[in-house]
Amino acid sequence: MDWHRLREDFPILHQEVNGHPLIYLDSAASSQKPRCVIDAITRYYERDNANVHRALHALSMRATDAFEAARRTVARFISAVTENEIIFTRGTTESVNLVAYAWCGAHLKPGDVILTTGMEHHSDLVPWQFAARSTGATLKHIPVLDDGSLDQEAFERLLTPQVKLLALVHISNSLGTINPVREMCAKARAVGAISFVDAAQSTGHIPVNVQEIGCDFLAFSGHKICAPTGIGVLYGRMAVLEKMPPWHGGGEMILNVTLDSCTYKAPPARFEAGTPDIAGAIGLASAIDYLEAIGVSHIEQHGLELTSHALEKLGCIEGLRILGPATGPRGSLVSFHCDFAHPHDIVEWANTHGIALRGGHHCTQPLMKRFKVPGSTRASFYLYNTPQEIDQLAEVLDSARKFFS
Amino acid sequence: MSPEELRDLYQSVILDHSHKPRNHGELPAPCLHAHGDNPSCGDEIDIWVKLDDQNRISDIKFTGQGCAISQASASMMTVKIKGKTTAEAAALREDFRRIVMGDGKPLNEDDLGELTLLEGVQKFPQRVKCAMLGWRALEQAIEGA
Numbered sequence: 306m307d308w309h310r311l312r313e314d315f316p317i318l319h320q321e322v323n324g325h326p327l328i329y330l331d332s333a334a335s336s337q338k339p340r341c342v343i344d345a346i347t348r349y350y351e352r353d354n355a356n357v358h359r360a361l362h363a364l365s366m367r368a369t370d371a372f373e374a375a376r377r378t379v380a381r382f383i384s385a386v387t388e389n390e391i392i393f394t395r396g397t398t399e400s401v402n403l404v405a406y407a408w409c410g411a412h413l414k415p416g417d418v419i420l421t422t423g424m425e426h427h428s429d430l431v432p433w434q435f436a437a438r439s440t441g442a443t444l445k446h447i448p449v450l451d452d453g454s455l456d457q458e459a460f461e462r463l464l465t466p467q468v469k470l471l472a473l474v475h476i477s478n479s480l481g482t483i484n485p486v487r488e489m490c491a492k493a494r495a496v497g498a499i500s501f502v503d504a505a506q507s508t509g510h511i512p513v514n515v516q517e518i519g520c521d522f523l524a525f526s527g528h529k530i531c532a533p534t535g536i537g538v539l540y541g542r543m544a545v546l547e548k549m550p551p552w553h554g555g556g557e558m559i560l561n562v563t564l565d566s567c568t569y570k571a572p573p574a575r576f577e578a579g580t581p582d583i584a585g586a587i588g589l590a591s592a593i594d595y596l597e598a599i600g601v602s603h604i605e606q607h608g609l610e611l612t613s614h615a616l617e618k619l620g621c622i623e624g625l626r627i628l629g630p631a632t633g634p635r636g637s638l639v640s641f642h643c644d645f646a647h648p649h650d651i652v653e654w655a656n657t658h659g660i661a662l663r664g665g666h667h668c669t670q671p672l673m674k675r676f677k678v679p680g681s682t683r684a685s686f687y688l689y690n691t692p693q694e695i696d697q698l699a700e701v702l703d704s705a706r707k708f709f710s
Numbered sequence: 711m712s713p714e715e716l717r718d719l720y721q722s723v724i725l726d727h728s729h730k731p732r733n734h735g736e737l738p739a740p741c742l743h744a745h746g747d748n749p750s751c752g753d754e755i756d757i758w759v760k761l762d763d764q765n766r767i768s769d770i771k772f773t774g775q776g777c778a779i780s781q782a783s784a785s786m787m788t789v790k791i792k793g794k795t796t797a798e799a800a801a802l803r804e805d806f807r808r809i810v811m812g813d814g815k816p817l818n819e820d821d822l823g824e825l826t827l828l829e830g831v832q833k834f835p836q837r838v839k840c841a842m843l844g845w846r847a848l849e850q851a852i853e854g855a
Contacts, residue, residue, distance in 0.1 A: 323712070324712070646778065647776060647777040647778060648777075649751055649753075649776075649777040649779075649837075649840070650720070650777050650778045650779075653716070653719070653834065653837070654716065657712075657713060657715075657716045664751075665750070665751050665752060666752050670752075673752070679752050679753075679754075679775050679776065680751070680752045708720070709720075709725065709778070
């Protein structure tokens with residue numbers, strides 16, 4: 306694979322920022338979009354735009370066909386049994402909120418436990434807090450060990466028959482830890498709990514297969530895998546979806562409506578009230594086609610190479626401490642703490658040199674507290690990044706050390 | 711922004727204040743206290759203020775954590791306002807806000823003294839809240855009196 310040539314697919318990368326060629330190292334927050342995705346969205350608006358599922362005219366039928374084809378593309382991409390297990394949402398956050406509201410609201414009662422972890426993104430934590438508050442269930446957390454992994458012994462202790470739902474992140478957006486989701490979902494199932502996997506950082510970076518993971522729910526966002534913002538996915542195992550009531554009421558999710566009541570459609574329509582993000586779904590399918598043409602396992606390998614290069618280069622900088630797993634497989638990101646400057650000063654410094662980094666708590670305040678840092682700086686990689694960019698990063702970080710020390 | 715603008719933002723006096731904050735620590739009760747934070751970036755300042763019977767700031771201390779700009783700005787503020795009345799401190803705060811936001815000319819530029827070194831923040835709009843954090847906490851502490 307010619308990774309340098311692949312950069313030509315991404316128009317945005319070919320610009321200067323503050324007089325330097327852009328080095329975009331913030332893909333864990335949002336990825337860039339290849340030309341084919343931008344074109345697919347434009348083409349849809351230029352030729353096929355109409356509302357879906359409603360009218361019998363040509364444009365509406367074309368829009369509906371493209372929208373439903375996108376659902377099949379997603380189903381194939383994550384190995385769902387049927388496309389009816391794919392619900393389009395606005396993103397991972399909305400997917401979590403859907404389950405926290407609809408599934409928890411229907412199934413949890415006081416005494417039940419929602420088990421999550423100490424390394425969740427706020428989006429996979431706050432909705433469960435809401436659900437616990439409204440149902441009377443208790444929220445418990447699997448602690449994080451010093452090496453950035455989950456405390457599996459504590460998990461076994463916490464996994465009582467009272468646990469009804471296990472929610473955990475596949476790859477930590479702050480640490481890069483890859484959690485053993487398959488084993489943990491199996492253990493949850495053994496005590497009768499359902500499982501929810503936040504795959505926002507893993508989908509499109511490593512192969513994600515819901516059958517292999519064995520989860521009941523899985524969520525990811527389009528914009529982190531080369532698709533536009535505003536589109537995301539909730540996968541749900543059909544047997545679980547069938548027993549989940551709707552959350553938003555409106556058009557498309559109903560069968561029959563009287564002035565006083567209504568009946569609902571089967572999943573996924575039951576969970577998609579109103580006009581969906583049609584162009585977003587089409588863009589997502591185009592992004593998935595693009596990633597699959599390259600091969601997600603190739604992208605995984607590229608990510609591993611970039612990350613180990615970054616660990617080696619950044620590890621040489623005096624006063625820089627890397628957070629998360631020191632060895633073993635890791636998500637394609639590196640978070641670090643610099644004793645010579647605050648993350649925001651580092652990010653400002655890097656920005657002046659054309660490098661986009663992320664600094665702060667990365668929406669994981671409890672985790673930052675756990676590691677006793679006010680925040681960290683994060684460099685995250687995707688298929689269009691190169692080892693040369695990481696060399697540049699290391700140089701700029703070293704110049705920051707000299708300046709701020 | 712250019713390297714020159716960046717160096718303006720992080721002048722040596724500012725870096726010196728961030729490395730060696732003045733008036734760092736807590737004041738014993740009774741005194742005024744307020745906590746300020748920027749939740750989006752996690753910067754925090756706690757401020758303790760003693761007022762005498764003429765509403766003059768007789769002593770001030772702060773603790774906190776955050777970026778160089780937020781901590782240096784708070785440190786420089788404490789140096790500047792010790793001995794000032796609360797009305798004078800409010801006037802300084804407004805003039806300081808004007809220079810970091812580039813929002814009109816300060817009314818008494820000469821009074822700002824070393825604080826004008828933070829003028830470079832103008833070029834970095836997302837850092838205005840860092841420079842203002844200590845001042846916001848001070849205002850809260852005094853308003854709570």
